Amino acid sequence: MIRKVEVEIPGPGLHEITGRLQQAVAESGAAEGLATIFVQHTSASLVIQENADPSARRDLERWLDRLVPENDPLYTHTAEGPDDMPAHVKAALTATSLSIPVLEGRLALGTWQGIFLWEHRRSRHHRTLLVHLGE
Numbered sequence: 217m218i219r220k221v222e223v224e225i226p227g228p229g230l231h232e233i234t235g236r237l238q239q240a241v242a243e244s245g246a247a248e249g250l251a252t253i254f255v256q257h258t259s260a261s262l263v264i265q266e267n268a269d270p271s272a273r274r275d276l277e278r279w280l281d282r283l284v285p286e287n288d289p290l291y292t293h294t295a296e297g298p299d300d301m302p303a304h305v306k307a308a309l310t311a312t313s314l315s316i317p318v319l320e321g322r323l324a325l326g327t328w329q330g331i332f333l334w335e336h337r338r339s340r341h342h343r344t345l346l347v348h349l350g351e
Contacts, residue, residue: 217244219347223333226340228299230265230273230332233345237331238323240347247321252348254313259303259336260343261310267330280306303336310334318349 219240225231241251255262266272284305291301314331317324325331333343 217246217349219244219349221345221347223343223345224340225260225333225335225343228335228338229277230263230334232267232330233333234267234323234325234330237345237347241318241323241349242321244347244349245321246318246349249318249349249351251316251318251323252313252350253316253331254346254348255333256344256346257307257312257341259300259307260341261307261312261334261336262314262345263310263332263334264314264316264325264329265332266328267332268328273332280309284309299336299338306334306336 221233221236221240223233223236237251237253253262265276284302286298286302288302293301293304323331333345335341335343
């Protein structure tokens with residue numbers, strides 16, 4: 217069973233989408249199994265990260281921005297703006313899919329874990345995720 221989840225992302229950074237994904241799992245009626253979550257884009261990614269202290273997200277965002285800066289002279293793919301190629305590199309360094317067990321009809325995340333869409337472009341984007349629920 218596959219569910220499509222559409223999200224509006226206001227701009228760059230880590231955006232928690234745990235609730236939307238939990239809702240998709242609950243609506244599926246699956247009690248147990250494995251949820252594979254896939255983002256259908258090349259300039260955004262998915263991560264499981266701490267959802268309690270926002271400073272952890274800010275530190276991760278700053279660290280990745282420092283690692284993959286805009287306007288690097290090595291970039292040749294520049295037609296879509298200075299944030300495009302860094303977004304592709306950032307997506308390649310992180311993940312475009314996650315696998316999470318489903319127990320008792322819910323994603324089996326730890327106490328401080330949340331699922332985040334990491335938007336790597338500067339502008340607002342509409343992002344599509346697919347949630348595959350298997351046994």
